[in-house]
Amino acid sequence: MKVSLPLMFLKHRSKYAADLLFREAGPGDKQAVLSLRQNVYRGLDYLPDYYDYFIADRNRKCIIGEMKNKPVVFGVMYAIDGGRSMIGQAGRVHERFERQGLFSAMNQFLNAYARSLGCRARVAMVETTLNMYTRSEKFKQTHTEITSKLHYAGVITHTVRDSLQHIVSSCDVSADIRTASPAEIQHLMEAEHRREYLFPNNSMLLDYIPYQSIPENIPLLFNRNVQIFSNVCCEESSPHGLLTAGSNFLCSHPPESYTIDVFGTDSTQLENHILFHLHRALQTTHGEFCLQIFVEKGYMAQELCNILVKLDIPKCNWYVEGGVAVKSIVEERL
Numbered sequence: 001m002k003v004s005l006p007l008m009f010l011k012h013r014s015k016y017a018a019d020l021l022f023r024e025a026g027p028g029d030k031q032a033v034l035s036l037r038q039n040v041y042r043g044l045d046y047l048p049d050y051y052d053y054f055i056a057d058r059n060r061k062c063i064i065g066e067m068k069n070k071p072v073v074f075g076v077m078y079a080i081d082g083g084r085s086m087i088g089q090a091g092r093v094h095e096r097f098e099r100q101g102l103f104s105a106m107n108q109f110l111n112a113y114a115r116s117l118g119c120r121a122r123v124a125m126v127e128t129t130l131n132m133y134t135r136s137e138k139f140k141q142t143h144t145e146i147t148s149k150l151h152y153a154g155v156i157t158h159t160v161r162d163s164l165q166h167i168v169s170s171c172d173v174s175a176d177i178r179t180a181s182p183a184e185i186q187h188l189m190e191a192e193h194r195r196e197y198l199f200p201n202n203s204m205l206l207d208y209i210p211y212q213s214i215p216e217n218i219p220l221l222f223n224r225n226v227q228i229f230s231n232v233c234c235e236e237s238s239p240h241g242l243l244t245a246g247s248n249f250l251c252s253h254p255p256e257s258y259t260i261d262v263f264g265t266d267s268t269q270l271e272n273h274i275l276f277h278l279h280r281a282l283q284t285t286h287g288e289f290c291l292q293i294f295v296e297k298g299y300m301a302q303e304l305c306n307i308l309v310k311l312d313i314p315k316c317n318w319y320v321e322g323g324v325a326v327k328s329i330v331e332e333r334l
Contacts, residue, residue, distance in 0.1 A: 017067075017105045025062040025074065027055055032071045033064065037095045043253030044290060047090040050249065053224050054090070061113065065106055073102040077110045080209065082216035085121045085331075086114040087209060115334050122332045123210045127151075129325040146210070147201040148328040150301040152293040154313065155254050156281075161288065163312055168279050174272045180230040180243065182218050188232060188243065189213050197239045198232070198263040203329055205294055206261050207247040210329040225249060229276065231269060240266045244273045246280050248289075256289040265296055267303040274307055297326065 025033060030051050040047070047054075054060050054076055065073035076089040088110055093103045111122060126134045128148065133139055156164065188194050195202070199213035207226050211217040221228065225247050232241040243263040251257050258281040262273065274293070281289065291313070295304050305324075 017065075017101050019067045020065050020072070020102060020105055021067075022063055022065050022106075022109050025055065025064045027052065029064055029071065030055075033074045033092075036071065036074060036092050039252070040092055041251075044251045044257055046249045046251060046257075047092075048250065048252075050090070059220065060089075063106065063109065063113075065102060065109075067097075072097045073106045075106045075110055077114055078209070079114070079117060079119060080123075080217060080220060081212045081214065083118055085123050085212070086110070086119045086334075087123050111334055119334055122334055123329065124332070125205065125208060125210055125327050125329055127325055128328045134328070134330075143330040143332050146329045146331055147203045148297065148326050149205055149294045150297045150304070151325050151327045152291075152295075152304065152308070152323055153325075154291055154323040156289050156291050156313070158288060160313060161282070164278060165282055167311055168275060168282060171275050173276050173279060174231070176231045177229050177244075177273065177276050178231065180228040182222060184230060185218050185221065185228065186215055188230075188234070189215065189218075191234075193237060194232075194234055194239050197265070198243055200296070204263060205327075205329060206245055207259060221245075227280075229273070231272075232264065239264070240269075242266050242269045242273050244277060246277045248281070248284050251290070254288040254290050256285045256287070257292060258285060258289055259292040260294070262293065262295045262300070265300055267300055270295070270300065270303050271307050271310075274304075274311075278311075294327070 033051065034048055054062055059079050061077045063075050063077065064071050072094040073092070075091040078087045078089055079085075080087060088107065091103060091106060114122065123146070128134050188198055195213055198204070202213050204211050204213045206221055207223070209220075211220065226245055227247075228243065228245045230241065230243045232239055232243055241264065245261040245263075246258065247261075248256060248258045258277070260274065260277045262270065281291065293304060295301055
């Protein structure tokens, strides 16, 4: 059972918005929270699909900010890295109360609560291709970049889906891609050369969450909708093969999303893993869906682009021009 907010935070009043009071959210608040605003994250809002899971998860704390007993802001604090770091999730402000400092107040509250639990840093994934603020000196003064990856996002329409179904069914997807167990992940993390090959800078971005590659996080990696696969070979001092993860959730526009996270730089195995996950995506989704892929920058990113062209997956400007952006993992000291 989840523990309630400590007494010092119960019905905590914000210093930044005089009439704003915070409390812990519960199952009965779901509709009020989801009604705060529409078209969150360009239609890729995962909260409707995740809300009940977040409420029940002992590593998360879901917070509502109210004014005159009416919900106006919502946020989630997720403790990771053995409790040393936190990440904010699913944050949103009522459309009528934008630009009134409520979101800043929520972030300040989550930071204070995280500090009370012993968290020392707040980590986040930010877009750095088009976002001017995340590239500004002001942002860099308070945030340290840990690593970055290339992010592809595009909508698989019904027409593209039909074409992919034919292509994937005619391809021989290698049978050596196996389901990775927690024990295998721990084994891969134990040796420095394997860890650096798969998780540079001790960081692994999985299902949009920037974890450190440490044993304390392993139970968190296997959540309700993530499956991890591997054909990594560790017999030699130089590892090869890839570790990949597939995660999916329901959203609004398009109605589903499937994300492929790629770990490692063996470009000879990339197409094999992409085909494997496209096969899974076509099985687990039921119509149009957003395909998202995270890979290391550089040669792996170029190889991914070649594979997308080969599979006739068109460039899509729905997310950003050409569907490609750089996402950075940053840390802010609490």
